[in-house]
Amino acid sequence: SNKNIWEWTQNFILILLSTIVFSILLYVGISLALYAIERLFYIDIPSRRYAQLAILIFGIYGVNLFLSQIPKYIILLQVRTYTKAEEIFTKYILTSLTIGYFLIIFVYSAKILITMQWPTGVVAWISVIFSIVAITTYLFWTPLWEEENIKFKRFIWLAVLFQTMMLGLSIWMRIEEYGITESRYFISLFGAWLILMSLYFIFIKNASYKWMFVTLTLLIIGSQFGKYSAMEVSKKDQTRRLQKLIDSSYPISASLDNKTKKDIYSKIDYLYIRHGVDSLKAVIPKIVDKYHDLNSSSKRYFPIFATTQLGLGKISSYNNRYKFFHIDKPREVITTTGYQYFINLNYNNNFTKDLYIDNNLSIKVKNSHIYIIENNSTISNINLNELLKDTNKMIYNYKDSKIKAQILLNSIGISEDNNISNMNGYMLLLKN
Known part of the structure; x- marks a missing residue:
């Protein structure tokens, strides 16, 4: 009956929530124990051990605990009266x-x-x-x-x-x-x-x-799954619309109206972010191949590169919400003297993830800041808003008691709230 199904559903939700809570408590407890061992006995525990612990607890313990508690037979559940x-x-x-x-x-x-x-x-x-x-x-x-x-x-x-x-x-x-x-x-x-x-x-x-x-x-x-999945349907539709836009705008030039240029850019940007550069081969194959042929130091943010190659010129504003800046000539040689690490920076605020330099050192980019993290603790916070004060150079030098860094950008996108939406470039890092 519907009453039995609803009773089973309530049990299912409560079991799921309790499993999540128990798993979190167990993970936090063991993580604190490992942290205490590391601090008290000066034992180096790599940060990846915490990730492995999470997989063990949430992937094995949590799943088994959840499955073991699910009622097998709906019909045998006793329907209780509401409090x-x-x-x-x-x-x-x-x-x-x-x-x-x-x-x-x-x-x-x-x-x-x-x-x-x-x-x-x-x-x-x-x-x-x-x-x-x-x-x-x-x-x-x-x-x-x-x-x-x-x-x-x-x-x-x-x-x-x-x-x-x-x-x-x-x-x-x-x-x-x-x-x-x-x-x-x-x-x-x-x-x-x-x-x-x-x-x-x-x-x-x-x-x-x-x-x-x-x-x-x-x-x-x-x-x-399959050709009717969300990913495939959206990819095909956006690809078709981009092809139609380019065909209807032929010959493409910088004199096109701003709305059409923004539409072309937004379609390329969407396909690039969601499906990667190769998803655009069906529409602009020569531009994609040319981009692949560039060496890594010459590569810019692909949507900017593609619209430039299409002949749209510089699109300085997207949807009146973003401003884009890029260097006119890619850097051929970068001097690394005096630094330990040469880091490739590719950031988009829709897809943020930590960049691991070694077992204990990582970088996180968020809200116009670069956080240098060592042993799960932030040791330096680089405010990129200082770089935005002079976008002509696209270079920013930073130094504190913990690190010395130089950031060299090829391109950068800035939203209307003056936060960085995307950037492409390099970072030289020395840890003191």
């Missing part, structure tokens, strides 16, 4: 949130019809949040449903169906204008699932919860 607190939470908190969100979307829909100003991108996320809250409310009501609640049951799914129409309109307009991305793909898929579930629960009297979970699981799995 007073759970009943108040369901009837007066979740239900109020659902009604409140629905009224907001309903009034906004009326505003659209009156003003004829079509929805913005934020509507999609409001609709997604509402549908999650509404379905959660419906599930929490499971032990409380009575015959007189039948109208409220249908109201929830009718409300979900209504907001899904708003979601569909909003996401269709975004896709029509900007194309398919992974996030728009998943929102569209979620919208299709919402329509299917809404119709199922509205028209089927004894609708089973199991189909809600089964269909959602199948859609999630299907979206990860």
Whole structure:
């Protein structure tokens, strides 16, 4: 029954949360013990041991603990009665949130019809949040449903169906204008699932919860693999749109209108970040090959290189939110005298990760700062905003009691809040 399925679902969620908490506590406890041994007995424990410990605890212990506690037979679960607190939470908190969100979307829909100003991108996320809250409310009501609640049951799914129409309109307009991305793909898929579930629960009297979970699981799995996966569909659509833009703009020159140049740049930038340089071979093969032929010291941020090669000239502003700077002539020779490390800096704020120099030393770039980390502790903090004061040289020298560094940039992108969005260059480092 639906009551058994809901009881099993609650057990599943509680087991998952408790497993995460227990695993975190165990990892923190053992990590502190290792740290104490390292400090008290002067034993050098490589930082990778902590990563290995995390894999052991979360990947082996945590998974086994989680699987061992999952109830095997749904039908044998005893359906319990809600406590007073759970009943108040369901009837007066979740239900109020659902009604409140629905009224907001309903009034906004009326505003659209009156003003004829079509929805913005934020509507999609409001609709997604509402549908999650509404379905959660419906599930929490499971032990409380009575015959007189039948109208409220249908109201929830009718409300979900209504907001899904708003979601569909909003996401269709975004896709029509900007194309398919992974996030728009998943929102569209979620919208299709919402329509299917809404119709199922509205028209089927004894609708089973199991189909809600089964269909959602199948859609999630299907979206990860094959030619209809989120990655493949978005890649094909953005590639097609880029090809169409280039073909319709022929002959390409710096005299093209700014919007078209920005659109071409944004498509190249998206494909480069999400799928790598080679994903653009289908559209600009000669430029990709030319980029591969460059030596590492001559390479710039690929989207800037590609738009320059296409003849678009310098695009100094992207979407009025970013400014880009790059050196006119790539550095052929870099003097490394007086430094221990020569580090290749390739940073994009959408994909940040630590750069490990050796077992104990690493670099992290975040919010216009370069953090030098030794033994999991920050020993130096280089503020790159100093470099932005003079973008003509694209060189910044830094020195403190712990390190000496020289940063040589080939290109840099700056957002409207004056944070670095991406950069490409080198760093020379000496640890005192």
